[in-house]
Ligand SMILES: Nc1ncnc2c1ncn2[C@@H]1O[C@H](COP(=O)(O)OP(=O)(O)OP(=O)(O)O)[C@@H](O)[C@H]1O
């Protein structure tokens with residue numbers, strides 16, 4: 001897989017394409033971005049993920065030049081771009097609303113940026129044709145934006161922003177307006193185009209699945225701060241905080257106090273009347289320190305009889321959410337705590353083994369979850 | 375649909391009768407043979423023929439059209455700039471004063487606007503004539519233009535301008551290539567409004583015109599003060615006909631465009 | 647730099663042709679009438695300087711306005727005519743606007759156009775049309791005599807009645823359009839809900855429709871009231887010698903009496919009176935804009 005070889009962020013000799021240096025952005029006395037430092041490398045497909053209002057669009061707009069940082073600096077290929085106006089930056093943006101020029105044809109929309117750059121006419125034509133081919137829009141080039149469908153418009157917006165072969169392409173929730181099926185197709189198309197053109201993409205999305213699918217790295221943001229920047233797999237398997245663990249996918253959080261049990265293992269007392277759970281951790285914790293164990297539902301096994309495992313608790317099936325390929329069980333423990341467990345549905349429903357009110361056992365290994373201190 | 379009660383029907387009928395009967399009578403009696411405007415004496419177009427002989431009226435009409443063309447063009451340029459500054463200009467010192475000055479003439483009694491401009495022109499020792507009327511009309515109608523244009527600009531998707539900048543257009547190119555073509559209908563509407571305000575204005579023109587330049591409304595006003603005359607009826611009919619044709623054409627064009635747009639959209643949805 | 651030009655051009659234009667003229671009016675209102683060209687004193691003189699110039703200015707003209715009954719009667723009568731005319735326009739305009747919103751969807755653009763069309767035709771011509779209708783031997787009298795309602799012609803032209811008719815006729819579209827806009831936005835199901843909750847149709851109208859179209863009513867009323875107050879053409883063509891309106895007084899003071907300082911003082915006072923409704927109107931518009939946002 002590509003991600004295994006492509007990891008410029010681990011290479012200290014690599015020069016980043018974009019460097020945010022303690023960037024802060026305030027609107028009046030409201031701080032939208034606080035002290036943010038970040039490197040993004042060439043050919044990366046970088047995703048910004050976070051709840052509404054956390055500052056994703058603001059970051060994009062600073063890269064495109066529509067907002068200037070209140071303090072700190074942004075470098076593109078080693079140069080401070082703070083004073084460069086948007087029309088002089090080799091950065092292009094694909095707008096969330098597409099912002100296609102309604103009075104121009106598809107062809108003219110795509111050619112708009114090229115015409116601004118004093119490119120010879122013949123070259124412009126060739127480049128526009130190439131873009132039309134890349135986005136499979138040849139048939140529609142004479143139409144106006146209101147004469148094509150939503151998915152086609154989105155492709156025009158992409159073609160238009162790619163036409164100038166920018167060093168960096170910004171995509172602000174590019175797929176938000178598409179239905180699920182079309183969105184998935186387009187995600188792969190985007191990845192394909194990114195690979196073909198070798199452009200660096202920064203994408204904003206609300207949809208964590210989308211971020212996981214397309215991105216080489218994901219940044220999880222909250223209230224103008226970066227919470228974690230890592231590959232999708234690390235973010236999912238080894239979140240660095242409860243916030244990130246909770247934001248990406250479903251998770252059970254067991255909070256309690258750690259007691260070192262040797263060999264990198266810790267016993268966490270987390271609820272009265274429950275035995276402590278054993279968890280492995282590379283980060284050391286002192287005796288009695290407050291910790292949180294984050295464990296994904298699919299790592300929790302469910303069985304009828306008490307299993308032979310380091311961690312096993314008994315409970316009652318409270319709820320079953322049937323998701324087609326998977327089922328999520330909500331299990332209530334004796335103390336009232338609820339733990340979610342997920343199993344793959346390899347059998348038909350009628351032969352499913354557990355139902356409401358059944359008493360079951362949950363179990364997991366010490367390495368199934370991660371211990372977090374915040 | 376029969377949501378209309380008899381009361382609604384009566385309101386509409388009486389209302390529109392009230393609005394249109396006076397105009398209708400005016401038009402009909404412009405074709406009256408008799409000199410007496412209120413007594414029908416047979417069909418005739420002689421008042422039109424006489425009007426065409428009337429040098430003074432023709433001159434005044436020519437002055438009026440000249441003033442209207444120049445003043446509405448200046449007003450459109452200035453009004454569009456003012457609207458753009460107000461909607462997109464962001465903050466600048468004196469912004470409140472500026473927006474006050476843009477909107478104040480809308481509610482200013484014409485007698486005051488006219489008086490104040492006249493006093494200015496006298497203070498500047500400017501000879502009153504076509505130039506002073508053009509300046510006066512451009513000033514008060516630019517406010518109407520900027521109201522029309524800023525209403526459009528407010529609903530204009532700012533991302534379109536940003537997209538143009540993003541693709542390398544200078545701010546001026548973004549305006550010329552993207553904003554202006556899209557808001558063009560409202561700019562044209564603003565021009566037409568300024569043009570018709572200028573054609574129509576009596577009070578401000580009376581203050582700011584001199585003996586060398588008399589506009590049609592001034593001419594009509596002084597004629598009408600002496601009582602009704604069939605020649606004025608004929609003149610009015612011509613003006614009404616021009617305006618009606620203009621408004622109907624404009625609304626047909628708008629409607630056709632709307633229908634076309636809708637059809638295109640349906641087509642796009644079906645073929646996608 | 648471009649931004650500077652963009653702001654500066656309309657700004658300077660308005661300063662020079664709107665604000666400065668205005669200050670001149672104010673200054674002349676503080677000057678004295680004189681048999682000179684221009685007919686007022688003091689003239690600014692570089693020799694004597696600003697101090698001497700300012701010393702000559704006084705509020706004499708404003709004192710004069712209060713001492714001569716003509717002026718305050720004219721202001722009062724303008725206010726009275728504007729208020730009454732606005733109310734009549736509202737009473738005439740509301741049912742029309744209401745009926746328009748009840749009309750079939752397909753008719754509405756045409757109805758709208760018919761309301762707006764008179765606005766594009768010359769104001770002067772439309773007033774003129776009424777002269778032929780309202781005169782002693784005019785169409786209205788002919789019609790009334792013919793139907794036998796009256797036996798001798800009525801005098802309508804050159805009275806305040808004619809002025810009211812002229813104002814209502816001219817400003818009716820300004821009343822109808824904002825009310826129509828407000829009523830058009832009104833959700834039809836609200837009326838149904840009110841009726842469902844036991845309102846009669848009339849009380850639903852009073853309790854739901856009227857309050858919800860309040861913004862339109864207020865906007866329309868100001869749009870009629872404000873220009874009416876300074877109206878000149880209508881009182882001078884349709885009104886008689888008994889019709890006192892301040893716009894007409896100002897005109898005559900200026901053109902007939904050539905008393906510029908008094909004309910300027912009349913203008914300043916008129917503006918002061920207008921400030922109240924203008925501010926109220928602005929506030930109403932702002933509230934409406936906020937409600938929509
Ligand atoms: N021009 C502005 N003036 C004032 N506040 C602003 C401005 N632009 C953004 N903000 C504020 O900054 C914060 C971050 O906004 P931003 O648009 O970056 O959020 P976002 O992460 O893109 O959210 P969403 O997912 O909803 O698009 C928000 O609280 C927003 O209200």
Ligand SMILES: [Mg+2]
Nearest residue numbers: 056057058172
């Ligand atoms: Mg956003």
